[in-house]
Amino acid sequence: MKYSKWFVRVNWITLVLIFLVVIAGSFVRITGSGMGCPDWPKCFGQWVPPTDSSALPSDYKLIYSEKRAKKVEKFGNILTSIGMEETAEKIRNDKSILYEQDFNARKTWTEYANRLFGFLAGNGVLLVFLWIMLKYRKRKLVITATLNLVLLVFQAWFGSIVVATNLVPWTITVHLFLALVIIGLQLYLIRLIAPSQQRNIKVSKQFYALVFFIFVVTFFQMFLGTQVREEIDHLTKAGIGREGWSENLGMIFFIHRSSSWLVLILITVMFWISRKSKDLRIIHWAFAMLAIELLSGVILNHFNVPGLVQTAHLLFACVLFGILMMATFRLKTKEIA
Structure with missing residues (x-):
């Protein structure tokens, strides 16, 4: 089956965007900007984050620390339900997780840029999925595109957990693993549709x-x-x-x-x-x-x-x-x- 050139191009562009998310995530890590946005998917409760702490309420640290505590408790319950009681208790008892950093505009906008790349990559994966469902409903394409979209949604949710747990080390490793699986699925899609890869x-x-x-x-x-x-x-x-x-x-x-x-x-x-x-x-x-x-x-x-x-x-x-x-x-x- 012959696929349109634009469909192939969109898949290559989506692959590049996924790589950019990985690069942006690494830059966030080395600059210590992972907690630049204490909430997810918004940043300080806004779609476009502030540039100065004066735009935030005086008790913003307490507000986001309490929100984090609720997310950590929910995540702990999930871990307990799948048999990871020891890990769940370790996270619940780690009070450093609830520590809220001072507002830093550079770190906030670095993390925000990372999320923008994630948004673009997510839309690329969604576009590929919809394109396949509407025009190319071949079994392998449907399964691969569906799995990639589901994993990307899970990756986005898990990103919120990484933030909520204040960058607990093992969550970052899992985050990378999911990114590599998504890259692999996107490469397999390209293998199925791109003449140069067939x-x-x-x-x-x-x-x-x-x-x-x-x-x-x-x-x-x-x-x-x-x-x-x-x-x-x-x-x-x-x-x-x-x-x-x-x-x-x-x-x-x-x-x-x-x-x-x-x-x-x-x-x-x-x-x-x-x-x-x-x-x-x-x-x-x-x-x-x-x-x-x-x-x-x-x-x-x-x-x-x-x-x-x-x-x-x-x-x-x-x-x-x-x-x-x-x-x-x-x-x-x-x-x-």
């Missing part, structure tokens, strides 16, 4: 297994990265500077760093095998993305974790994840005589 590339079983293994390790690496970042946040709050990070980060950082070099070696091998094949340019792109990703990782490890470098580190990790996922879709094994 041509399969024949490779040996060994080569395909290598690509798939690297994809799995990269996926695992991204979660190790969030754990490393959470540990750094914890050490920073405890007053431990960069000079003490290496001895306090422990095994998670060691595995994260070592796995990165393992992936580099494997992708270098893939690149060398495929260097003369025009059909395997997707592997060449993966090699380029990983090289940039590792460079940003080295800068993060040896210098003062510049904010933009940290954002770039996550961006190129997500792009590498996307390229490898597209490769697993397009590569097909062939029998070797």
Whole structure:
């Protein structure tokens, strides 16, 4: 079935918007702007947030702290209902969650920009879903678009939980996981409709297994990265500077760093095998993305974790994840005589 060029373009644009949400979310994290808006989906009860604390009631901290307490209690009840009583009690008893920060216009508008990107990406996913339901009601498209829309709605709701719990570390990891699943579903949609992605590339079983293994390790690496970042946040709050990070980060950082070099070696091998094949340019792109990703990782490890470098580190990790996922879709094994 042939799909309209605009339908294909809208899907690519939606993918870019989803990536922009991930980038914006990373920038929010490194600037400490996650609590710039204490409520959700509005920001300080407004669709367009204020620029000065004078526009807020004098007791705004108490107001939003009480609202947060109600959301935390509801979330705790949900966790209890699915058998996570210990986690629920830990959240309920963590009084730091209810601490309300002073109004900061820069942080508020940084978080607001993140939400705007989320709004645009959400509308892109919704538009794709409606387009499919009205014009292209093929089974795979309907299932994928529906699942993506449902996950995006859940992701938006979970974003409110991340805010309500004052950025409890594990909720941020779950938030990233959901974002990667949404990216994967959008890539699969593009695979189904875009002519450029429908041509399969024949490779040996060994080569395909290598690509798939690297994809799995990269996926695992991204979660190790969030754990490393959470540990750094914890050490920073405890007053431990960069000079003490290496001895306090422990095994998670060691595995994260070592796995990165393992992936580099494997992708270098893939690149060398495929260097003369025009059909395997997707592997060449993966090699380029990983090289940039590792460079940003080295800068993060040896210098003062510049904010933009940290954002770039996550961006190129997500792009590498996307390229490898597209490769697993397009590569097909062939029998070797």
